[in-house]
Amino acid sequence: MATPRPLSSPDITRRLNEVLPHWRHQDGALRRDYRTGGWRATLLAANAIAHLAELAWHHPELELGYDHVGIRLSTHSAGGVTDLDLALAEEIERWLGWRPGPDSALSGTPAEHAYLIDDPG
Numbered sequence: 001m002a003t004p005r006p007l008s009s010p011d012i013t014r015r016l017n018e019v020l021p022h023w024r025h026q027d028g029a030l031r032r033d034y035r036t037g038g039w040r041a042t043l044l045a046a047n048a049i050a051h052l053a054e055l056a057w058h059h060p061e062l063e064l065g066y067d068h069v070g071i072r073l074s075t076h077s078a079g080g081v082t083d084l085d086l087a088l089a090e091e092i093e094r095w096l097g098w099r100p101g102p103d104s105a106l107s108g109t110p111a112e113h114a115y116l117i118d119d120p121g
């Protein structure tokens with residue numbers, strides 16, 4: 001599969017505004033920070049991201065902290081942000097953003113076991 005061409009900054013900004021409002025374009029990469037409920041939650045989230053990256057065969061840089069996971073996505077072989085980065089960012093956002101629905105039998109993570117802290121708005 002040929003390496004896609006790097007996208008222009010206006011195209012990236014438009015696509016982020018359309019489908020990835022919590023992501024930003026910064027220093028030549030897509031960036032997203034998830035707040036977590038502590039180190040164990042950070043490592044669980046990092047492993048979930050790693051799982052998706054390996055299945056996608058497209059890999060981010062991760063920064064891990066006691067209460068956050070920082071993601072940096074760019075396409076190394078293209079030297080910039082491509083559709084591959086946007087596609088993986090959408091999958092990460094979809095799976096890390098999943099919560100049981102109001103009609104689900106599943107309760108979701110109790111507040112006292114804070115895992116991924118929901119973004120304000």
Ligand SMILES: C[C@H](O)[C@H](O)[C@H]1CNC2=NC(N)=NC(=O)C2=N1
Pocket residue numbers: 057058059060073074075076077078
């Ligand atoms: C060897 C090379 O890294 C691989 O073919 C794939 C795997 N994951 C990758 N991930 C990212 N972010 N960019 C790449 O160019 C890339 N290439």
